[in-house]
Amino acid sequence: MRERGVLSTFWKNHHFDMMRYSDTCPVATQASEPLVNYMDVSKTRVRVSRQLLATTLTDLLNYFSSPGQAEYAGQISIGTPPQNFTVIFDTGSSNLWVPSSLCTSHACEIHNRYLSTKSTSYQADGRSFSIQYGTGSLTGILGIDKVTVQGISVSQQKFGESVSEPGSTFVDANFDGILGLGYPSIAVGGAPPVFDNMMAQGLVALPIFSVYLNSIKVNGVVKFCRDGCQAIVDTGTSLLTGPSGDIKVIQNLLSAQSLDEGVDAVECGNIPLLPDITFQINGVDFTMTPSAYIQMETLNGEMQLCTSGFQAMDIPPPAGPLWILGDVFIAQFYAVFDRGNNRVGLAKVLP
Template sequence: MKTTLLAFVAILGMCSATVVQHKLIYRESPKMQMMRRGEWGAYVQHKAALRDANPAVFASAPQNVNDFGDVEYLGNITIGTPPQQFIVVLDTGSANLWVPGSNCDGTCKGKSEFDSSKSTTFKKNGQSWQIQYESGSAKGIMGVDTVAFGGASEQQLLVPSTTFGIASHISSNFKNDAAEGILGLAFTSLAVDGVTPPLINAINKKILDQPLFTVFLEHKGTAKNVGGGVFTYGAVDTTNCGPVIAYQPLSSATYYQFVADGFKLGSYSNNKKSQVISDTGSSLIGGPSAVINGFAQALGAKYHSDDDAYYLPCSTSKGTLDITIGGNVYSIEPVNYILDVGMGDTCVFAAFSFDFGGFGPSWIFGDPFIRQYCNIYDIGQQRIGFAKSLQPSSK
């Protein structure tokens, strides 16, 4: 009888762990929309003016990887009991969850707002928080409640007793965006105020089958607010991704940061080892200006300082952008690094220059890389894996 009871408890424990697939919504990034309308140059100048006017604020920004004007992939979550639904950025480049609150000022108008009085599982925290991103900010108080990855009508990953931010004010960049909040998926060490991120909380509670998740992003198209891929929590996605090519150890468990050995595009190559992060919160690839300019020259792309962007003919064909990681070469096809934003025969090179000033990663691998290769974020073993993305057209 004792043996039978122990076996039952063991089976119950196994069944309590789970794998959840979180469906994504694709929508064109605000950056691409503004480029098409000819408004991006003015926005770039506006951002520069804000930085010049508030140098101390931006110098200490803890989330300076993220410019959420680049975001293209969103997902639904719910908070509370009964569930209140929000559409958020699923972001591996930050580590905090926040959504607008019912006490938010006019900046949250038109967005869903969390009402703590309507949740039977809500617990007060009361600690204030403020996050400054590269292109926006938010502030408010913290609360504790059940957070569920996925929409109310979808399979959900339920994470009880999760601390999250309830925004009382958001900057205009977020006010005008389709997303209502941000769900950070990076490590606790990156979180503002040391808050345990929701996914780390799920892992600590042993809710998932495995302490990892896989990201599959579909190739972008012209449609908006349509299915854009899936995040699989607790398992390697073998439906949308091919066999794992290799895992690379993380060099820093803050962002998902690792080492790349070299880069090549057309006639240009660079073999300097570099610190890189995988960031689902960016629709582009960012890197040192010398390398990005070398790529652009090899492509024949022209830099426009007003827009801070590289333009080239959509018909440009210079082969793949090759990245060497751990001795393996990962090739990004032109469909993923040359973006058609609806400007006739003119397209955009999906790259930008940035400088971390000698601190932090020197490259950001955003959607062009993740669309080409599924990324497996192995939190438990502090490593990242790559598998060929099986796009619908090639399945």
């Protein structure tokens, strides 16, 4: 796939979506104050600043530079002295993990690895953990150390030290690990999320990532969710996913053709003729034009591969059926995550 020039597109379409079927362990703690997530979108970079209780800003960069693509990654450090890592800030999961120096998987060897013996603030937890994503998995042990995000240091933070990352899922990733921003109830191993600990220590509040869809329109006509449906906003999911039956209808409307790599391709010359797709949330329309939901990639410096930003994912009850508004959707709008009031706000981005 790398030789054919479609590996980047395949990675986007087979991203390890974070609304998962992993083991969860509920925690009793609850958030009580809001975190505001300000998102400003440009064609080649996404810059996100999080309003802390202090005036510190955390910038998250887009590692996929294609228009409309976003992989919200930033720098953190773990330990004393600090060991630096690039992590995905993911609203659809709750655990922090980075590769361990004990890991011999190829994915670990080509990324930054945490060395516990070099940190004077490290404490062993010793329990094992396992996370199974939609694509890819990892296993490891839990540790405890100081975690710093943009100058905000969290003490006694439990995190995962990955010791096995089989397969190729994480090999081509432009990040070392993942920092989950979700609720503690979905944290594997009962490890309190980083921002829960920030809140508990008086440093920061937490975001929320759920939203209710009134309907989904194609060229102004309601096609899906006539009676409403559930959805989540997830920065850890690259595409926009929904029930397979509904997504099949959308792909047919786009005249998309499935490639052997699982990518749904469309004719690049037909993009101006494709319909606008509108998500109505609490009575407000959020419209995506074809240029927003179609991904274009240059092959061999000339040919373009154009693919649909929609992907089928059937999530069983009780969590599903569910739509996941991933980065294809989020990158078009200004988002405010309010954990304290259990809501998320979306607005159109002004030019």
